[in-house]
Amino acid sequence: MKFEKKRAGAKQEIPTSSMPDIIFMLLLFFMVATTLREQEIFVKFTLPEAEAIQKIENKRLVSYIWVGENEKIQIDDNIVSVKAIRKIMYDKRVVLPNVIVSFRVDKNSRMGLVTDIQEELREADARRINYSAMPKP
């Protein structure tokens, strides 16, 4: 007598038709999270380190000021003078009223310059600031 194995009639492959959907989901996530507009930084700086740091939740609110090793100040894509900050920041504040100005200042800078920038920011009424710092290793 011949024994025949009973085979299930169902296909034995994993259905891959939903794979693209899953991948698309991932893709969408990364597309949203990506910031392609990387700013070119002309100044050289090393950030200080700190313990009590917090994350800025909303990246869209942040506007950066870079201060490099030889006291050059960069905002957006330009090297600017201290006196020009007031106007630039005022314009920014008109567009974005609760802008956070993030200081990416080289750790060997002098406070005089930082204070001058802060004074300009006060004049422009952009008073929310953030001293960018690296977490302590």
Added chain:
Amino acid sequence: MIKRKKREGGEFSAGSMADITFLLLLFFLVTTNIDVDTGIGMTLPEKVEDELIVPMSKERLASLLINENGDVLLNGEIIAIPQISETLIDRITSKIELPKNKKLVVSIKTDRNTNYNLYIKSLDQVKVAFYKVRNDYAMGKWGISRKDVNDEQYKELKEKIPIIISIAEPEKIK
């Protein structure tokens, strides 16, 4: 009788779709940089025309002076930077139950030639002190760390232990 050949499905092969999307995914994976800006947040004082000088009792004020030689003075006495938080913690803790207008105010003053790194280090220490007191308070009252509090508890923390740091204008060069 002509038998019609049965055609198998009218779908196009979606198998390669996954590959294409994978490629796109890889591209975005590589180009993404989810770097979050971290730092110490502050709010600058408002610019007012005629500043009025409010006398402040010594009991309330902790004045931190960082001079251009890198010496840090807390209320006139030289202190090592890592010790700032310890010294401040006691003073903040003792003022938790005091009314709003008696809380500790930390004033940080620098010279124009003070090193920025020292300033950040000191400011960091002050923040650490406040955060530690908040943490202890949250731990003692609700048994959770200050990061896990809900909105209402956060409000209470803010009310009991407000972080008041004043950035004084540096001395002009004589």
